[in-house]
Amino acid sequence: MPSVTYIAASGATHTVDVPLGENVMRGALYNDIDGIIGECGGGLACATCHCYVDAAWTDKVGGPSSQDERDMLESAGAEVRPTSRLSCQIDMTPALDGLVVHLPETQF
Amino acid sequence: MPIDAANPVPPTYPRRVGMDQVPAHVPKDLIRSAGITFGPEFLAAPHAYMAGLHDTMPPIFYDVGPMGNAWQVLKHEDALHILRHPETFSNAGATPFPRDPDDYFYFIPQEIDPPHHRKYRNIVDPVFSPQGVLKLEGKVRKLANDLIDQFIDAGSCEFTEAYGRPLPVMVFLDIMGLPQAMRDTFVEWAMALLHSNDRATMAETMGKITAYLKSAIAEKKAQPDDGVVSLIAHAAPGGVPLSDKEVFGFVCFLFIGGLDTVFASMNNIWLYLAQNPAKVREMIADPDNINAQLEELLRVWSVTFSGRVLIQDVEMRGVQLKKDDRVTCVLPACNFDPEVFPNPREVDFHRPRKTTLAFTVGVHSCMGAHLARLEMKIALQEWLRRIPEFAVKPGTRIEYRPGGVVGPEAVPLVW
Numbered sequence: 001m002p003s004v005t006y007i008a009a010s011g012a013t014h015t016v017d018v019p020l021g022e023n024v025m026r027g028a029l030y031n032d033i034d035g036i037i038g039e040c041g042g043g044l045a046c047a048t049c050h051c052y053v054d055a056a057w058t059d060k061v062g063g064p065s066s067q068d069e070r071d072m073l074e075s076a077g078a079e080v081r082p083t084s085r086l087s088c089q090i091d092m093t094p095a096l097d098g099l100v101v102h103l104p105e106t107q108f
Numbered sequence: 109m110p111i112d113a114a115n116p117v118p119p120t121y122p123r124r125v126g127m128d129q130v131p132a133h134v135p136k137d138l139i140r141s142a143g144i145t146f147g148p149e150f151l152a153a154p155h156a157y158m159a160g161l162h163d164t165m166p167p168i169f170y171d172v173g174p175m176g177n178a179w180q181v182l183k184h185e186d187a188l189h190i191l192r193h194p195e196t197f198s199n200a201g202a203t204p205f206p207r208d209p210d211d212y213f214y215f216i217p218q219e220i221d222p223p224h225h226r227k228y229r230n231i232v233d234p235v236f237s238p239q240g241v242l243k244l245e246g247k248v249r250k251l252a253n254d255l256i257d258q259f260i261d262a263g264s265c266e267f268t269e270a271y272g273r274p275l276p277v278m279v280f281l282d283i284m285g286l287p288q289a290m291r292d293t294f295v296e297w298a299m300a301l302l303h304s305n306d307r308a309t310m311a312e313t314m315g316k317i318t319a320y321l322k323s324a325i326a327e328k329k330a331q332p333d334d335g336v337v338s339l340i341a342h343a344a345p346g347g348v349p350l351s352d353k354e355v356f357g358f359v360c361f362l363f364i365g366g367l368d369t370v371f372a373s374m375n376n377i378w379l380y381l382a383q384n385p386a387k388v389r390e391m392i393a394d395p396d397n398i399n400a401q402l403e404e405l406l407r408v409w410s411v412t413f414s415g416r417v418l419i420q421d422v423e424m425r426g427v428q429l430k431k432d433d434r435v436t437c438v439l440p441a442c443n444f445d446p447e448v449f450p451n452p453r454e455v456d457f458h459r460p461r462k463t464t465l466a467f468t469v470g471v472h473s474c475m476g477a478h479l480a481r482l483e484m485k486i487a488l489q490e491w492l493r494r495i496p497e498f499a500v501k502p503g504t505r506i507e508y509r510p511g512g513v514v515g516p517e518a519v520p521l522v523w
Contacts, residue, residue, distance in 0.1 A: 021239070042238050075462060075463055
C-alpha cells in the first residue's frame, strides 16, 4: 500500500498508508491527522483540504486537475502557492508511493 | 464538556419561546419576528423572502417565534465562521426533533461535535464519497427512466408525487437496505416530523419511527447485508462495537436526513425550470456544464437551515451572543449574500465556483451531499432529455409547506 507523509505547519510529521484509489484528503481523515479538514467530503465544494505538494513531487502530482479546483483554491484560508492543491483531488496511484505534502497553517 | 455518545442524556439548554423569554442581553432593536419557515410572507415565496432579508433585517437579529427564540444569521461569512467553530457553536442539543426523555438518544453524527464526530463519519464516508456514490449511477438512471415511462405519455404529472418524491427515497432505501414496500409510509413519517410544525405530532411520529427502526436494526444484526443499516449495526471503530444507542441514533438520523431534503430540492428546482424555459434551453444546449448548472440551482434553491447552541459567550458584528443562546444560520439567505454572489438572485450557470451553503459547511457538512448531487444530476439529465419543454399547469397556485425543509406542496406540470 502506498504511503504518504504529511508535514504540518508546526513541523509535526506523519507517514501513513493510503490505499490505492483513495485520495490524499481521505488518508489524513482516516488517520486523524490534524491540518486537513475536508469538510465537503471531496466534492470540490470547499477548500479545506488544501496542501502544498513537496517540491520533489510536483512533477509527478501535477497542478490542479480542473477549473473547479482552481476556482476553489482561491477560497483557501492560507496563502495559495504554485504547489497548492486540494488534496481530495490527488488520487493515490503506485507512482505516488512516498508522496510528501505540507499542510498550511489554517484551512479557513 | 464533550458528550458521551454511548450514554445519551437530554440537553439542559433552556428552550426559550416567546417575547417574555428574551434574555436581558438581547438589545431591543435587534428583536424581530420574521416568521422564517411559517409566516405568511415567507410562505408566499420563501426564497425571494429569504433573499430579501439582506435588505429588510440586520445581518444578525434575534428572532422570537412559536417554535423557539434564536439569533438568525444572514451573512455568508458569519455562517462559515459559526459552522466551522464547533468549540463555540455546538450541535449538541441543537436538533429540533423531540425524543422520549426516558429513552433518549443522540442524532449521530449530527449532534456529536469533535473530537468524536470523525469516528462516526469514517464508518459511512466511503459509501457516501463521490467515488462511493458513483457506483449507483446506472441504478439511479434506470430508476429515473422507469419513473418517466410511467407518466410521459400522459403529457402531465404532479411532479412531487411522480418524480421528486419516489426517486430520492427509493435510492436512499436501497442504500440503507430498507424495504421499498415501506416507501410511502416512510415519506409520510418524514413529512409529519419535518413539516407539521406541531410538537405533539412530531413526538407521536418520532415514536412510530423509533419502533420501526429498532426492529429493522435487530433484523440486520441477526442477518447482515451490504446496506448501510447493517454497516452501522456491525461497526466497531477502533475495535469497539457501537452501543445500541449509537446504532439507533445513527440510523435514525440518516433516515430523517435522507427522505426529505433531495425531495424538496427537486421540487423547487423543477418549479423554477418550468417557469424559466430559457434556462432549460440553456442547460440542454450546454450538457457538459451540468455540474455547474446544478451547483447554481442548489445555491438559489437551498432548502434547509443550520442550528447551533452557544457553549461560550462570543461577539459577532458588535452583537453579544451568550452561552445557551441558540443561533440559526439561514443558509438559503446566506447563499443570496450579495457580497459573495454578485447579483445574487440571478441564476448564472457560469459563476466562478465558491463555497455555497446548500449542504452546510464545517465538520457537520452534509454527508449525503454527493449522493444528493448525483441523484439530482441524473434526474435532470434524464428529464431534460425526454421532456425538454414543460410548464406549470395553467391556473396553478403554488403553495409552500411550512417547516425546516423548504419546498412547494405540489408542482403540477404539463408538456
